[in-house]
Amino acid sequence: MRTDELKQYHTFFTSPLLAMGQTIPGESDLRINETATRARAGLLNMLSAVTMVILLVRPEWDPVIYVGPYVIFDMVMAAVFGLTPLSPTGVLGTAMTMKSKPVWKPIKPKRFAWSLGAAMGITCLAFRLLELPDIWLFSVLGICFMLTWLEAVLGFCVGCWMHAKMFGCEVCKID
Template identity: 75%
Template structure:
């Protein structure tokens, strides 16, 4: 691991930067510990949405969850975990006493953009009244992807970013 600050930071400097900078290093970094906590929160949200769709579909959770996920993922992709991503704020807050693990921001931004696209897909499927199976399939993928990130620390979007665009720094960390 490269020599990064062991200090956990709630806000980036400048505040709306996508990640944190470190002296002597190029590129922005995001705290992987907070990112994984955020993924865990989104995993719980996707699981609850699936359960509600299966057992109480009349509650229509996607009409509420879809916009939340779209905003949350878009804000994270554009401005980092804090201060505009609601799940990023909570994920960061609950990991403040844990040591940070700084990772490159670009792959995470790419992954969060894909997450926003999946949110849009869910909402469009719902608004166009697609069969429930289609919606459940996308939600199932969201569940698996957030579980992989939260539990195993494997970000499929980051992996895909490295395959498509290359990321030498990703292999070093």
């Protein structure tokens, strides 16, 4: 295959299996598929919206006790191992975009953003376990909703933007 054909090649699993990203010909570092990342963000956006609705309509169900650990696990697995095979939402996002043309982006900004996402999940769970007023919980959930919406709909990753500003990422092209 030619180099331009390989750049369009999309696989479900990385090689080696638990690599953070894909090796793309002509690129010095590993890359991650932005299309799958945006699909994952859309799924997480829906999860945050449903969580807020349940908290408003049926607060006795307390979804944060279940959603918090899931989001923390998903974010940590994505930050450490990439979208597949250990991040459940990453697997779904990758499966949803298998027929789409991949858009390859650097992994370091995404890893940074997902680490911040894990910290926000920990914050939500801590607020619930410490029984802080719901306004604090809704504040963090609202921020999660906005950040995942920006990524999924507009393709703007705030964590990636922060990474570029803080660490001067030369290969980061923030659109």
